[in-house]
Amino acid sequence: MSRNLLIISLVLVCLAWRAMSQDEDDTHFSVAGVEVSGVLKMAEDTYRTAVEKVNHATEAVKSFAETSYEDYLKPAIEPSITWVTTAWDNTKTKLSDYWNALLEDES
Numbered sequence: 001m002s003r004n005l006l007i008i009s010l011v012l013v014c015l016a017w018r019a020m021s022q023d024e025d026d027t028h029f030s031v032a033g034v035e036v037s038g039v040l041k042m043a044e045d046t047y048r049t050a051v052e053k054v055n056h057a058t059e060a061v062k063s064f065a066e067t068s069y070e071d072y073l074k075p076a077i078e079p080s081i082t083w084v085t086t087a088w089d090n091t092k093t094k095l096s097d098y099w100n101a102l103l104e105d106e107s
Contacts, residue, residue: 016040 016043020044
């Protein structure tokens with residue numbers, strides 16, 4: 001990371017920390033003659049709005065996925081899973097019977 005970027009990042013973090021740690025009336029301050037409290041408030045509001053939108057979108061996608069799975073995928077997949085499970089159990093039983101028969105023939 002370049003040194004200038006690091007310094008700018010630290011200054012912005014310090015300004016944000018100072019703005020959040022003070023009361024609303026005490027947040028009016030300037031850096032090099034530029035009022036920054038309005039910018040920090042706008043950045044805070046934008047961040048909170050973005051987080052809320054992402055949370056709502058996440059909930060909507062999760063709900064859609066759950067509904068789609070229950071309505072469409074589960075009825076199509078469950079018979080296949082049942083068939084595969086039954087076939088595997090039958091295969092294990094037949095293999096076990098085969099090996100037991102081989103062992104009995106050897107003795």
